[in-house]
Amino acid sequence: EVQLLESGGGLVQPGGSLRLSCAASGFTFSRYAMSWVRQAPGEGLEWVSVIIGSGDTTYYADSVKGRFTISRDNSRNTLFLQMNSLRAEDTAVYYCAKGSSSSWFQTDFDYWGQGTLVTVSS
Amino acid sequence: DIQMTQSPSSLSASVGDRVTITCRASQGISNYLAWFQQKPGKAPKSLIYGASSLQSGVPSKFSGSGSGTDFTLTISSLQPEDFATYYCQQYNTYPLTFGGGTRVEIK
Numbered sequence A: 001e002v003q004l005l006e007s008g009g010g011l012v013q014p015g016g017s018l019r020l021s022c023a024a025s026g027f028t029f030s031r032y033a034m035s036w037v038r039q040a041p042g043e044g045l046e047w048v049s050v051i052i053g054s055g056d057t058t059y060y061a062d063s064v065k066g067r068f069t070i071s072r073d074n075s076r077n078t079l080f081l082q083m084n085s086l087r088a089e090d091t092a093v094y095y096c097a098k099g100s101s102s103s104w105f106q107t108d109f110d111y112w113g114q115g116t117l118v119t120v121s122s
Numbered sequence B: 001d002i003q004m005t006q007s008p009s010s011l012s013a014s015v016g017d018r019v020t021i022t023c024r025a026s027q028g029i030s031n032y033l034a035w036f037q038q039k040p041g042k043a044p045k046s047l048i049y050g051a052s053s054l055q056s057g058v059p060s061k062f063s064g065s066g067s068g069t070d071f072t073l074t075i076s077s078l079q080p081e082d083f084a085t086y087y088c089q090q091y092n093t094y095p096l097t098f099g100g101g102t103r104v105e106i107k
Helices: none
Strands: A003-007 A010-012 A018-025 A034-039 A045-051 A058-060 A068-073 A078-083 A092-099 A109-112 A116-120 B004-007 B010-013 B019-025 B033-038 B045-049 B062-067 B070-075 B085-090 B102-106
Touching (some): A018 A034, A034 A078, A034 A109, A045 A092, A045 B085, B010 B019, B019 B085, B019 B102, B033 B062, B045 B062
Antiparallel strands (some): A018 A078, A034 A045, A034 A092, A045 A058, A068 A078, A092 A109, A092 A116, B033 B045, B033 B085, B085 B102
């Protein structure tokens, strides 16, 4: 059974940093691209970033480019999102999502984690 | 960026009704279109990929169609567990983008 379990959310002041983790199980983690998707309170879904299976290639939404860094540790089956220079508008539930194939391009999501809440406020 | 426009933004329906939600892309995306269901306080659940293929375990009352720029999600006979918000998403091009969502409520 595929499981994705996010952690690391919490309350942080504007300008601060936070590191999210997503522990994966039930599949060969290194074979699949992984993404972060966020959802501000009462709002819709916004894709944040993707990383390919090997970790060599990453892409970011313009809204987080230069502030967030996605990475993965395939030996620990864990995905990360390092978030720096946080802003109030980054407040959201952050989900990790698994790509459905080994390709990072034109691949849908088949599994989602339960999410972790990040609140940026003074 | 490709804009995804869903309509309606909300609808009221009764148990047993047939419901159709539409999604329009601002440019052609072939069939790289997915649909998700989200219940309050829960993570999204993948329903359909490739515009019309059901994810494993998704009941056949859900169906999708379309290609290019215009897509639909149909629920053939609405059940109490189907009341939720539905999102479309294009995965043809980065950045991946979602529609604004359609909230399906009980009439």
